[in-house]
Amino acid sequence: MDEPLHIYNHPATNPQSFETSILGISNIDGKYWIELEESYYYPAGGGQPADLGTLELSECSIPIIDVRKKETIIHEIMGDFTPDNLVGKQVVAHFDTERRNQLARMHTAQHLVSAVADELFSGTTIGNQIGTEKTRIDLGIIDREAFDKEALVDAVNSIIESKLIVSMDFQQRSELISNPLVRVNLDLLPKAIEELRVITIDGVDICPCAGSHVANTSEIGSIEIGRVKSKGAGKLRVEYSIVE
């Protein structure tokens, strides 16, 4: 199965378990990776780590410890099993829901931090790494003196408290190009993709994104910015966490 089905689900919180079967298993550098008939797990990418979970079989359950998108979506498994016996088995696939929910909160907060940094300091997000405890965003800011940590935190938390709806749909690239709320450079996305999965935070941000997000900014909780450090001329790395 090469299509990541998680993209059709929004909000991404509290994902439902799903039934599927094991198509194949491969040993890559001593690790076992399985391919499922269908998968709703998020494969690591775009700065967001993979979903984790458990495959429940009639005779045992197998932890999923990583998910990657290669030619197909593959799931690293660990534990005590006989690989040859797994192919064709029916499974119920469960999520580590707490992890997914936290990543959805952190990821939605990343859209807000990036949008506010753009509004306040013309900061361009040039990279990010989302985590369950801490998330970091690398900003390109020509005038680093303009960066104001307190103003950034206050503006983001104020948007969160405004309880804005976070929605998902699929839009044509050509429709997005002229919208000022689209802050990413669409030219950086593969040209062959005309229809994009788009996350809209009402009135604040529109962003093509395949990641996991909450339904309303009020689900995020407040953010707190920790370290801000220089990553060279015109670049700052900003770390934030979520406080309840």
Ligand SMILES: [Zn+2]
């Ligand atoms: Zn996103």
